[in-house]
Amino acid sequence: xxxxxxxxxxxxxxxGLGLGGYIFVESKILPMLGxxxxxxxxxxxxxxxxxxxxxxxxxxxxxxxxxxxxxxxGENMYGSFTGYTLFxxxxxxxxxxxxxxxxxxxxxYMRITRTDTSGDERYSFAFQWxxxxxSAGTHNISMWGRMAGGTGYLYTGNLLIQTLI
Numbered sequence: 001x002x003x004x005x006x007x008x009x010x011x012x013x014x015x016g017l018g019l020g021g022y023i024f025v026e027s028k029i030l031p032m033l034g035x036x037x038x039x040x041x042x043x044x045x046x047x048x049x050x051x052x053x054x055x056x057x058x059x060x061x062x063x064x065x066x067x068x069x070x071x072x073x074g075e076n077m078y079g080s081f082t083g084y085t086l087f088x089x090x091x092x093x094x095x096x097x098x099x100x101x102x103x104x105x106x107x108x109y110m111r112i113t114r115t116d117t118s119g120d121e122r123y124s125f126a127f128q129w130x131x132x133x134x135s136a137g138t139h140n141i142s143m144w145g146r147m148a149g150g151t152g153y154l155y156t157g158n159l160l161i162q163t164l165i
Contacts, residue, residue, distance in 0.1 A: 048158045057146060062142075071137060080160045081143055096143060
């Protein structure tokens with residue numbers, strides 16, 4: 001047996017133990033300790049858009065980024081808003097906000113600051129948040145935004161909301 005074959009066998013053996021070990025812990029050890037195994041994600045909602053949405057200097061709803069979700073007792077909410085924004089000349093910052101049932105969710109915002117204001121620039125963003133104090137019931141989660149210093153656009157946005165334990 002060559003050294004290469006032995007090394008390759010060792011690598012596959014370690015990988016096999018890793019996967020087998022994970023399955024064993026997930027299916028046998030965690031239930032014995034009273035820790036629930038499996039996925040903690042209970043529901044998922046998603047909306048995507050590839051059309052440009054203008055953003056101005058005033059806070060406004062970013063069409064079509066709104067989802068109606070249902071939260072059960074004891075669940076938390078995770079959100080993710082991704083995409084990219086186009087800064088026109090002179091625009092220095094864009095602000096993104098999470099609104100729940102038409103009310104700003106205090107502290108849940110993202111500021112994107114550009115480094116060069118001499119020309120149009122495109123910036124990608126990934127805005128994530130977690131709310132563990134959301135009440136049970138039906139809620140409207142929407143994204144709002146504004147630009148400081150001019151007008152720009154939001155392109156190719158994706159809003160994902162999940163409830164989890």
